[in-house]
Amino acid sequence: MIPLPPNTRLMADAEATAHAAAEHLIAAVTRASGERAAVCLSGGSTPKRLYALLASPGFVERVPWERVHWFFGDDRVVPWDDPLSNVRMVREAFGHAAPLPPTHLHFIPSDEGAEAGARAYEAVLKDFHGVEALDPARPLFDLVLLGLGSDGHTASLFPGKPALDERVAWVAPVPEAGMEPYVPRITLTFPTLASSRSVLFLVNGAAKRDPLLRLSRGEDLPAAHVASAGGLTWFIDRDAAEDVSA
Numbered sequence: 001m002i003p004l005p006p007n008t009r010l011m012a013d014a015e016a017t018a019h020a021a022a023e024h025l026i027a028a029v030t031r032a033s034g035e036r037a038a039v040c041l042s043g044g045s046t047p048k049r050l051y052a053l054l055a056s057p058g059f060v061e062r063v064p065w066e067r068v069h070w071f072f073g074d075d076r077v078v079p080w081d082d083p084l085s086n087v088r089m090v091r092e093a094f095g096h097a098a099p100l101p102p103t104h105l106h107f108i109p110s111d112e113g114a115e116a117g118a119r120a121y122e123a124v125l126k127d128f129h130g131v132e133a134l135d136p137a138r139p140l141f142d143l144v145l146l147g148l149g150s151d152g153h154t155a156s157l158f159p160g161k162p163a164l165d166e167r168v169a170w171v172a173p174v175p176e177a178g179m180e181p182y183v184p185r186i187t188l189t190f191p192t193l194a195s196s197r198s199v200l201f202l203v204n205g206a207a208k209r210d211p212l213l214r215l216s217r218g219e220d221l222p223a224a225h226v227a228s229a230g231g232l233t234w235f236i237d238r239d240a241a242e243d244v245s246a
């Protein structure tokens, strides 16, 4: 077994990860104070099954859809109907079964390009939360979902890319991705992701053994910079956790 991050729950497989994450998300938004809950969604392939589960019988009736607002931790600068778009992935996963009020899905506006999109999304976040600056006493998100790239990136925070240095901007353009797909991206920055009551990493599959091992050795990978007011939780499946060198 690879040395795993603190507060890791080991999952039998990807399906178990999705089910546990659905329960975790429902608990997080149910206990959220106030009339609205804010969830920051991860992109990529890992969370697709989770999003589809949330819209399926047994879960869809338990999600307080009228209270939850869904944001994006990052997206690719492509049209919203592009197969690479995280917005498209989420909409397809939720499908028509999720009674999602259209105004509750807050896309990252990428049609004006990465720079303008980042500034526009920062305004969306500030307007939604009614704040001009990040306030530790008022986390933006009740839950942030994140994935782990095989190079140790998370959201679109890639090793050595400018967004890593954004300490002021809430949202940053990433001129070209460090990983497939090689398209410009827009990403929330570390301080914005940290403005959360909790962060949940979902990590499945053998391709994630290497970044997990590198994180365990203390390598300065982007995922190692993620913090949260309420702490980090990792759901890692056995395929990712197995150490082939053992």
Ligand SMILES: O=C(O)[C@H](O)[C@@H](O)[C@H](O)[C@H](O)COP(=O)(O)O
Binding pocket: 042, 043, 044, 045, 046, 047, 073, 074, 075, 076, 086, 146, 147, 148, 149, 150, 153, 154, 155, 156
């Ligand atoms: O837009 C994206 O691609 C994601 O935000 C990205 O950070 C993703 O979470 C990781 O690359 C893992 O991707 P997989 O889940 O596809 O392995």
